[in-house]
Amino acid sequence: MNWTWFHKLGSPKWFYEISGRWLPWLGWAALVLISVGLVWGLAFAPEDYQQGNSFRIIYIHVPSAFLAQSVYVMLAVAGLVGLVWKMKLADVALQQAAPIGAWMTCIALLTGAVWGKPTWGSWWVWDARLTSMLILLFLYFGVIALGHAITNRDSAAKACAVLAIVGVVNIPIIKYSVEWWNTLHQPATFKVTEKPAMPVEMWLPLLVMVLGFYCFFAAVLLMRMRLEVLRRESRASWVRSEVRALTEGER
Amino acid sequence: MSNVFVLLFAREARLLCRRPAELANPLVFFAIVIALFPLAVGPETQLLQRISPGLVWLAALLAVLLSLDGLFRGDYEDGSLEQWVVSPHPLALLVLAKVLAHWVFSGLALVILAPLLGLMLGLPGSAMPVLLLSLLLGTPVLSLLGAVGAALTVGLKRGGLLLALLILPLYIPVLILGSGALQAALQGLPAAGYLLWLASLAALALTLTPFAIAAGLTISVGE
Numbered sequence: 001m002n003w004t005w006f007h008k009l010g011s012p013k014w015f016y017e018i019s020g021r022w023l024p025w026l027g028w029a030a031l032v033l034i035s036v037g038l039v040w041g042l043a044f045a046p047e048d049y050q051q052g053n054s055f056r057i058i059y060i061h062v063p064s065a066f067l068a069q070s071v072y073v074m075l076a077v078a079g080l081v082g083l084v085w086k087m088k089l090a091d092v093a094l095q096q097a098a099p100i101g102a103w104m105t106c107i108a109l110l111t112g113a114v115w116g117k118p119t120w121g122s123w124w125v126w127d128a129r130l131t132s133m134l135i136l137l138f139l140y141f142g143v144i145a146l147g148h149a150i151t152n153r154d155s156a157a158k159a160c161a162v163l164a165i166v167g168v169v170n171i172p173i174i175k176y177s178v179e180w181w182n183t184l185h186q187p188a189t190f191k192v193t194e195k196p197a198m199p200v201e202m203w204l205p206l207l208v209m210v211l212g213f214y215c216f217f218a219a220v221l222l223m224r225m226r227l228e229v230l231r232r233e234s235r236a237s238w239v240r241s242e243v244r245a246l247t248e249g250e251r
Numbered sequence: 252m253s254n255v256f257v258l259l260f261a262r263e264a265r266l267l268c269r270r271p272a273e274l275a276n277p278l279v280f281f282a283i284v285i286a287l288f289p290l291a292v293g294p295e296t297q298l299l300q301r302i303s304p305g306l307v308w309l310a311a312l313l314a315v316l317l318s319l320d321g322l323f324r325g326d327y328e329d330g331s332l333e334q335w336v337v338s339p340h341p342l343a344l345l346v347l348a349k350v351l352a353h354w355v356f357s358g359l360a361l362v363i364l365a366p367l368l369g370l371m372l373g374l375p376g377s378a379m380p381v382l383l384l385s386l387l388l389g390t391p392v393l394s395l396l397g398a399v400g401a402a403l404t405v406g407l408k409r410g411g412l413l414l415a416l417l418i419l420p421l422y423i424p425v426l427i428l429g430s431g432a433l434q435a436a437l438q439g440l441p442a443a444g445y446l447l448w449l450a451s452l453a454a455l456a457l458t459l460t461p462f463a464i465a466a467g468l469t470i471s472v473g474e
Binding site: 020139181 | 259310399403404406407408410413417419420421427428431448452459460462463466467469471473
């Protein structure tokens with residue numbers, strides 16, 4: 001197998017160029033998928049026979065909950081790559097992805113509360129899945145706070161990486177212990193191994209929304225990483241010429 | 252190699268014995284937190300007995316957290332940590348000795364004090380073995396997990412609050428299993444399942460966290 005692409009990722013300049021080429025594609029894909037999914041899901045998908053129209057919030061709730069969990073795993077993977085191969089870009093990815101993940105967790109919790117009020121009769125219940133999402137939010141806060149507290153950039157990245165890895169090892173334990181403690185939430189909406197319980201007209205827009213959210217995450221992450229790369233490499237000549245070209249283009 | 256472990260353990264024990272006041276602080280904190288709860292929720296015996304499993308565990312958890320803030324600080328400031336990092340012995344083994352010594356003097360003391368406070372909260376004598384056993388299995392996990400946070404924050408001036416933010420979410424499984432065991436014992440149900448889970452968490456923490464602590468210390472020293 002050819003590993004050149006992987007080693008090239010170590011070069012900020014190469015990353016800046018290639019991500020600049022990907023960014024418009026990802027941005028447009030996110031825009032199209034999310035708008036199609038939203039209109040389809042909110043206006044055209046059939047009503048639920050029990051929950052009526054209130055179920056439609058899953059078209060935002062489920063994708064954000066998906067992302068909230070997978071972004072944390074991504075943090076740990078980026079941390080591992082950064083610790084093992086000392087790749088600076090992995091450090092950048094870790095620190096730039098954490099706030100996005102925290103926001104996704106917030107959105108999942110808020111939309112869950114909005115859905116819970118008409119369905120369960122209260123904004124918040126101490127149910128296993130809600131509680132583990134809340135704990136996930138605290139784990140994100142921990143990573144972000146540690147990154148801000150350490151002034152040295154490299155040690156901040158390494159410390160965050162260790163914390164994210166410890167967190168990922170703990171997440172299954174936390175999840176199962178909380179589930180044992182109390183559960184009321186329905187099981188996961190999508191399972192890779194099983195056919196979804198929803199009719200096709202309901203889950204297809206959801207699938208579109210999930211893909212759209214992933215594209216949106218990738219686009220925002222790339223934008224944040226590009227900015228951080230420019231900031232970190234501000235002394236390099238290619239950054240100077242790049243910034244000069246950008247500012248002159250504006251004038 | 253095991254010789255180094257024993258030597259370091261003895262050194263830590265001697266150091267801790269020389270400062271008995273610091274050892275007493277978490278215990279006093281534990282007792283005060285427990286004493287505050289009846290004042291806050293009212294003195295009814297039934298209510299106190301019902302919430303006592305969670306209460307004892309929560310207080311123990313906070314006391315361990317409080318005692319961990321200074322775990323590596325002294326060694327960091329006088330340069331011993333740097334010597335550990337550059338020494339030929341595996342750092343994970345050294346930190347394990349350090350954390351275990353710390354646990355023997357603070358965690359174990361909590362375990363010994365807990366039945367008295369449990370009795371004051373109205374825990375029946377029949378629940379005492381489970382209380383002791385669950386704390387005996389759970390507090391090492393708390394110490395070891397907390398040491399990861401302490402290692403990552405040792406170089407920071409105000410690490411205490413950050414330490415709580417990093418570590419408390421990771422403590423949740425121990426809290427659930429420990430208070431669950433006690434709750435089961437209180438209702439006369441078998442608690443063995445919870446205790447076995449706690450024991451497996453302890454085994455996991457004992458084998459895995461030393462590496463994370465060592466990595467954290469290397470980062471903090473390297474800064």
